[in-house]
Amino acid sequence: MAGLSGCMGGGGGTTVSILTWTGYDAVNDQVEEALEDVSLEISVADGSANMFSTVNAGGGEEYDVVIPNNEYVPRFIDADLAAPVDMDVMTNFDSLYPTFQSAAEGQFADGGDVYGVPVQFGWYAYGYDSSKLPEDHEHSYDVLFSEEYAGVDLTGSITLYDGYYKSIMATGLALGYTDAFEGDTVSFTDEQLTTIEETLIDFKPNLLGFIHDEETLTQDYQNGNIIASFANRSTHVGIMNDVESVDFSQPAEEELTWFEGAVVTAGSSNKEAAFRVLNEYISPETGAALSENRNIMNTSQAAMDNIEAESLQIEPGVLDGMIPFKPAEQDEAWIEMFERVKNA
Incomplete structure (x- = not known):
């Protein structure tokens, strides 16, 4: 299917396709060793929208598990593409941190059932x-x-x-528009x-640019071109591994958190095995290994x-007051606006 990479996996027994x-x-x-009768087949999608369109087009029987970002899980629920979480298996x-238990029981719930499992998370700040x-x-x-902050010239630094959704939300938070984040949509x-x-x-003339990829940001920090960068924390974790002087801020304003919400598809014929795999992704040993390999918190x-x-250590209190990603109420208007900004 378009937008998907090749599959990765092996082993025997029940094959769980993800x-x-x-x-x-x-x-x-590690998962296959812990679950001796389960083997994994991994396919990589080009973003959450691609995951949803793939499953919605009939891939719900091809894939047992889909792991989009949290704001997409309600779309799977509304389209009857998600199976209720088997809490007997999800030991x-x-x-989970209370923040993510609450998120699962809120954003991922419908009619008294929970339909998604938070697996990994990060947040956006500078x-x-x-x-x-x-x-x-x-x-x-x-x-x-x-242009200047704490006596430091930030011009052009x-x-x-480089994405409409995150930059518009960050600007809204900087302007104090926190009320816009209180409902099910922004x-x-x-x-x-x-x-x-x-x-x-x-403010665009004061920017070095709209950039989000780790390699470019790392090079610009190494070359002394950047003083502050708004991007994903996991991106900055990678940068901090290469550039000793880079730190990650915890701003006084609310931060925008995302988390990957794992869904077992309604069409899966391997639901119990699929939930056993998800349970392993948040286990103490495999969960830690997953985070260290991906530079993303569990x-x-x-x-x-x-x-x-x-670089992956956090204080639990950092999660308090974070705003989870939610769909934009006027998504097309946001896209058009960001294009005008970039073309200005």
């Missing part, structure tokens, strides 16, 4: 070069929209995420969207307690 992101195959051997569910911007600066999204008013667009266009506190990599 449509997901890159990196999950790194723990195939590690209680080890990284910065601590050799130029002091660590003790007032951590705020204002950094991203300032800031990058925003619902900026027309006036707020106009102000967001004007803010991005007015939703299981027991798994996180097993991780040694300093």
